[in-house]
Amino acid sequence: MDLFYRSTRNSSEAVTASQAILKGLANDGGLYVPETVPRLEKSLEELAGMTYQETAYEVMKLFFTDFTEAELKECIAKAYDSKFDTEVIAPLVEADGTYYLELFHGATIAFKDMALSILPHLLTTSARKNHVNNEIVILTATSGDTGKAALAGFADVKGTRIIVFYPKNGVSPIQEKQMVTQKGDNTFVVGITGNFDDAQTGVKQLFGDRELAAVMDKAGFQFSSANSINIGRLVPQVVYYVYACAQLLKEGKIERGEQINVVVPTGNFGNILAAYFAKQMGIPIAKFICASNENKVLCEFFETGVYDRNREFVLTSSPSMDILISSNLERLIYLSAGADAEKNAAFMRDLSETGRYAITDDMRAQMKDFYGNYASEQETANTIKALYEKTGYVIDTHTAVAACVCGKYQKETGDYTKVVLASTASPFKFTRSVMNAIDAKYDAMTDFALVDELSRLANIAVPRAIEEIRTAPVLHDTVCDKEEMRDVVLKFLGI
């Protein structure tokens, strides 16, 4: 039976999985949600015997019901291959009593790779299934991480091109080097003389430009987005929670039927929502511990039931979580309102008009398995140092926010249920912050000297993603004003 998807803001439209993947966002601005979350067909014991790729198929076939077995298996095989530096794809590492689920073994050493390595294949397959003959052009504005992960995912994927705009003076030197050295004839990286908001606004204007869409269509192109609200990114993230739980059972770390808690360093709320879906599929998860940095909108939301983005935006050492509007939260709001699109749309209107909304007690009761807290910058650094000194294991700043919040939760509640903690980035991605947390003396060293020092200290080899950019030639040097973005796109497409 086919599973359909509905918009969180309008209940009348139902689309197939491939249509939802192609569209990304619904016409009414809502997010696509499956009509029901399917139950796993295999027991945890059976799943425990499966590889990551086999687990991925078990999960995805239930969500993407209009894909054939051959189509899905091909997407999975192309995504989870030797781009990952470990065959298990998402290893679990035990340190100080917590299971760190390492989601950073892909091409750009951060967890975005888990979904962005398969999204291009889901998209091109969806295009084929819906008789879209145009080439798909991915447009992305990035503040650093997503851009590189999307470039790596789409590079040399037939039937696609990708254009990434980044603020020329607003990303770290390593992030910029990662992007401008990107290979692949279908990739194009452009620096904007402006900030991230300028890049983001410019991209939104291009998406909304009907005249441009017509010109592109005539030349055989259409835009699409690799944004984190696409269900083609959300569903692949459910897989690793299923896989992690099955591995714990296999290794005898949990017993049959035993529940676990998950802790997730959260920004846009996609990763933790995937864990929530995993529970609804039948994975025994008790609590969802939502960890924020000093941009603690979500932490306060789970404490009070009020979402309020009216506050100062804080730049932290965990930049991928510096977010005041967590777009994927909308799906939880919708579901806890009893899949009531009208109610949800009213909250979202409040959010865009006043920057805040307050949910009902009933809805709060639906979210009782969620717990929110945050870590300050100092607490985050202390957590990295303490874990390293106790165990020798080095974690990145985002993961450290989660580890700190995990400790706060356990102390506050006395709940010491076994924990799977989503480890979202390699420490090599945020080397300077990580090394400074361990010892202030490192601040004087250059970026690459720090990389070597971290490798020695943590006793792990420098990841390929970092090794490559030491020597890689710059392949992209286009810089433009935000007014020129449209022309730059047309030129790249040869129109």
Ligand SMILES: *Cc1c(COP(=O)(O)O)cnc(C)c1O
């Ligand atoms: C994107 C990102 C996050 C936040 O994940 P969401 O799904 O947006 O909540 C956390 N850590 C890292 C390293 C990331 O890149």
